Amino acid sequence: xxxxxxxxxxxxxxxxxxxxxxxxxxxxxxxxxxxxxxxxxxxxxxxxxxxxxxxxxxxxxxxxxxxxxxxxxxxxxxxxxxxxxxxxxxxxxxxxxxxxxxxxxxxxxxxxx
Numbered sequence: 001x002x003x004x005x006x007x008x009x010x011x012x013x014x015x016x017x018x019x020x021x022x023x024x025x026x027x028x029x030x031x032x033x034x035x036x037x038x039x040x041x042x043x044x045x046x047x048x049x050x051x052x053x054x055x056x057x058x059x060x061x062x063x064x065x066x067x068x069x070x071x072x073x074x075x076x077x078x079x080x081x082x083x084x085x086x087x088x089x090x091x092x093x094x095x096x097x098x099x100x101x102x103x104x105x106x107x108x109x110x111x112x113x
Contacts, residue, residue, distance in 0.1 A: 001060065001061065001062065001063065002062045002063050002066060002067040004066075004067050004070065008067065008070055008071060008074065011074045012070040012073060012074055013110060015073065015074050015081075015102075015109065016051060016055070016073060016077075016101075016102035017085075017104055017108065017109055017110060018103065019055070020052045023051060023052050023102050024052050026048075027045060027048045027049065027100070030045065030096070031045065047069065047100070047101050048100045050065075050069045051069065052102075053066075054069060054070060077098060080097075080098060081098075081103075084109075085108075086108070086109075087105065087107060088105050090105060
């Protein structure tokens with residue numbers, strides 16, 4: 001089991017504003033379509049599946065790998081978004097890339113799970 005800080009736990013659940021069901025559905029849709037916006041980062045679908053897995057766990061059941069995944073997702077979303085994470089329309093490819101890791105830029109931060 002990993003020791004996940006309050007800060008990481010809170011930040012992850014703020015930037016991941018899609019439910020596990022929404023993310024699973026999105027990953028299925030993405031997998032079934034050819035991408036016209038170019039080749040996404042190779043780890044995004046895998047990372048998205050890891051996020052779904054983490055969302056299904058209790059905090060006390062998280063592993064060190066889960067904690068690393070959580071930090072990666074937080075870092076990726078924060079590097080591409082404003083600090084306030086307010087809903088923002090943008091390029092379709094940009095939005096879809098963020099959605100692959102559980103963040104929909106059109107939804108408010110920390111949307112209800």
